[in-house]
Amino acid sequence: MNLYVLLKMVPDTVEELNVSADGQSLDSEFLRFKLSEPDDHALEQALLLKEKHGGTVTVVALDAPEVDDVLFTALAKGGDRAVKIPIAQAGLGTAASAGVLAAFFAAPGAITPDTLLLPGSQAIDDLEGELAPLLAAALNLPYVGVVCGVQAADGKATILKEFAGGLRAEFEVALPAVLGIQSAEKPPRYVPVAKVRAAMKSATIDTAELAPPDRPVQLDIARLYKPEAAGRAEMVEGAPADVADKLVDVLAKHSVV
Amino acid sequence: MVATREPAVVDRTTTLETLLQTPAGKRMMTCIQCGTCGGTCPYGDTMDFSPRLVINMLRGGFMDEVIKSESLLQCVACYACMAKCPRGIRLTDVLLPLVKEQVLVTHTPMPAEFQKSLENMNRYGNPMGESPRKRAAWTATAGVKIPIMAELKREVDVLWFVECYTSFYARGQDNSRATARLFNALGVDFAILGNEEKCAGECGQLTWESGLFESLAEYNMKVFNKYKFRRLVTGDAHAYNAFHFRYPMFGLTQPAEHTTQFLARHLDRLKPMLKKPLDLTVTYHDACCLGRATGSYDEGRALLQAIPGVKLVEMVHNRVNSLCCGGGGGGMWLDTYYKQKGMDRLSDRRVKEAIATGADVLAVACPYEISRFEDALKVVPHTKPIVVRDVVELLAESLA
Numbered sequence: 015m016n017l018y019v020l021l022k023m024v025p026d027t028v029e030e031l032n033v034s035a036d037g038q039s040l041d042s043e044f045l046r047f048k049l050s051e052p053d054d055h056a057l058e059q060a061l062l063l064k065e066k067h068g069g070t071v072t073v074v075a076l077d078a079p080e081v082d083d084v085l086f087t088a089l090a091k092g093g094d095r096a097v098k099i100p101i102a103q104a105g106l107g108t109a110a111s112a113g114v115l116a117a118f119f120a121a122p123g124a125i126t127p128d129t130l131l132l133p134g135s136q137a138i139d140d141l142e143g144e145l146a147p148l149l150a151a152a153l154n155l156p157y158v159g160v161v162c163g164v165q166a167a168d169g170k171a172t173i174l175k176e177f178a179g180g181l182r183a184e185f186e187v188a189l190p191a192v193l194g195i196q197s198a199e200k201p202p203r204y205v206p207v208a209k210v211r212a213a214m215k216s217a218t219i220d221t222a223e224l225a226p227p228d229r230p231v232q233l234d235i236a237r238l239y240k241p242e243a244a245g246r247a248e249m250v251e252g253a254p255a256d257v258a259d260k261l262v263d264v265l266a267k268h269s270v271v
Numbered sequence: 272m273v274a275t276r277e278p279a280v281v282d283r284t285t286t287l288e289t290l291l292q293t294p295a296g297k298r299m300m301t302c303i304q305c306g307t308c309g310g311t312c313p314y315g316d317t318m319d320f321s322p323r324l325v326i327n328m329l330r331g332g333f334m335d336e337v338i339k340s341e342s343l344l345q346c347v348a349c350y351a352c353m354a355k356c357p358r359g360i361r362l363t364d365v366l367l368p369l370v371k372e373q374v375l376v377t378h379t380p381m382p383a384e385f386q387k388s389l390e391n392m393n394r395y396g397n398p399m400g401e402s403p404r405k406r407a408a409w410t411a412t413a414g415v416k417i418p419i420m421a422e423l424k425r426e427v428d429v430l431w432f433v434e435c436y437t438s439f440y441a442r443g444q445d446n447s448r449a450t451a452r453l454f455n456a457l458g459v460d461f462a463i464l465g466n467e468e469k470c471a472g473e474c475g476q477l478t479w480e481s482g483l484f485e486s487l488a489e490y491n492m493k494v495f496n497k498y499k500f501r502r503l504v505t506g507d508a509h510a511y512n513a514f515h516f517r518y519p520m521f522g523l524t525q526p527a528e529h530t531t532q533f534l535a536r537h538l539d540r541l542k543p544m545l546k547k548p549l550d551l552t553v554t555y556h557d558a559c560c561l562g563r564a565t566g567s568y569d570e571g572r573a574l575l576q577a578i579p580g581v582k583l584v585e586m587v588h589n590r591v592n593s594l595c596c597g598g599g600g601g602g603m604w605l606d607t608y609y610k611q612k613g614m615d616r617l618s619d620r621r622v623k624e625a626i627a628t629g630a631d632v633l634a635v636a637c638p639y640e641i642s643r644f645e646d647a648l649k650v651v652p653h654t655k656p657i658v659v660r661d662v663v664e665l666l667a668e669s670l671a
Contacts, residue, residue, distance in 0.1 A: 211482055
């Protein structure tokens with residue numbers, strides 16, 4: 015199979031996110047980026063499919079801080095080829111990102127009859143999960159999103175898709191296709207650091223030169239701000255017996271007891 | 272004969288394939304298959320391949336079978352097998368980590384909790400996945416000024432390597448605050464690395480992850496080389512183990528000491544300051560990385576006995592026979608896995624021994640043990656209250 019995984023870098027929320035002085039963007043001073051979690055699952059799903067059916071796994075990413083580490087890690091995990099598109103992801107909206115990626119896949123021979131494009135189903139800065147359907151539309155390929163399992167056979171893929179309320183459905187889709195991956199069939203695998211370091215020494219990242227998009231963003235951010243607290247928790251203090259009495263009052267007040 | 276840990280028996284490049292050509296590997300050929308290692312191993316009864324069998328399989332060229340099994344996931348790097356080996360074979364720090372590394376390469380998936388901790392150590396420099404920019408945040412609660420190397424811009428006598436659990440884990444910070452008070456009282460010329468510090472990586476090396484260990488050791492060495500200091504002191508027995516044995520292979524030239532060793536060396540000056548009697552019966556748990564790994568059994572006990580009112584009692588397993596808390600070699604993040612396998616938690620076994628002494632306090636000298644034993648005490652029934660305290664916490668409390 016010809017498997018492509020689209021990797022996107024998102025802000026690492028282990029560091030506190032702050033709004034910068036312009037009130038429209040994240041303060042980049044301490045911002046670190048990491049691989050979007052559904053994309054990590056997309057990579058795992060691709061590696062599982064390769065192990066089952068053979069083929070190649072190509073990981074593709076736009077330029078972003080720490081993206082090289084992520085690409086080398088993907089190679090160390092079993093990816094065959096890594097491609098970086100030297101256009102900064104940070105300045106692009108989802109539609110523009112999809113446009114650049116569509117241009118990459120429009121190259122002759124990129125998409126073969128046994129191709130699956132596997133982006134993550136969503137990202138913390140694309141909760142609507144627009145990238146995958148926009149890319150599928152631009153390439154005129156079928157699309158299924160929120161995928162949590164993929165079986166492939168005879169030019170078709172059988173897809174397990176999750177719905178709200180614990181429902182799951184099975185879809186059949188003809189290849190080539192775009193599948194937005196929510197979770198792989200197994201948790202993303204561990205790759206020993208020694209393997210990543212070896213990949214950094216021996217492997218290379220290919221570069222695909224593409225024209226930057228005409229319209230990098232289609233939505234203007236009017237104001238970016240932290241959620242304002244609407245109410246606060248009430249701390250009950252005092253000796254245990256007093257606390258118990260106060261707690262009973264509070265529960266009674268709210269008709270819990 | 273007990274294995275001694277002279278570093279020259281292997282070097283950084285030794286692998287499972289080259290091991291038998293090294294002095295440590297040649298010694299493995301002299302194994303008499305007595306089985307003392309498997310018998311003393313706290314999980315020896317649940318392993319498919321006990322340390323004795325691992326040596327036999329290595330000599331017979333059947334390591335693939337060992338690597339395919341999950342046996343080595345059960346090694347908590349407690350040094351018991353190595354300390355008891357009559358042939359002085361380097362099991363815990365040489366053979367077993369090399370096998371474990373291959374287990375990690377071949378075994379997917381790894382237990383999730385364990386995998387996350389290794390990934391966190393690699394990305395954030397601490398296993399809990401906390402922001403590296405908050406590593407020195409505890410110093411605001413220290414009560415005394417904690418100098419930071421980057422700000423001090425001069426040579427110090429002691430570079431205090433604080434480590435992860437003592438920086439981020441709320442109960443672990445009690446150890447750091449106590450150490451700061453003790454250093455201050457003794458007038459120690461010290462500083463810490465602050466947010467520049469990353470995990471020493473001992474659990475990487477002993478665990479399985481030589482690449483992770485190398486990357487952390489190279490990083491920390493680069494930071495050490497920016498500054499001038501005469502000695503490294505750390506309250507983390509695991510970090511001490513790494514600095515003492517492995518970091519010299521990465522170019523560390525300064526001596527390393529564990530806090531208990533450093534304070535015991537200054538006991539003449541410290542003792543007159545310990546004026547507040549604590550009136551406690553205390554039992555001391557030998558940390559594997561201090562006791563069996565380096566023979567440091569007396570320092571923790573000497574410090575406890577210097578505290579007025581402290582009565583020291585021993586658990587049934589003590590000193591070289593001490594029972595591991597189960598946190599070493601990656602065990603810290605394998606509790607769920609052990610539970611799933613129906614195995615005993617070693618920390619539960621150990622607190623039962625502590626309870627049996629009737630002590631008021633289970634004293635420890637390794638930051639893993641605070642959380643492990645406090646958790647164990649929550650599930651092991653006991654009537655008389657017993658608490659877990661680090662030796663430095665008790666010393667600081669006794670300061671007038």
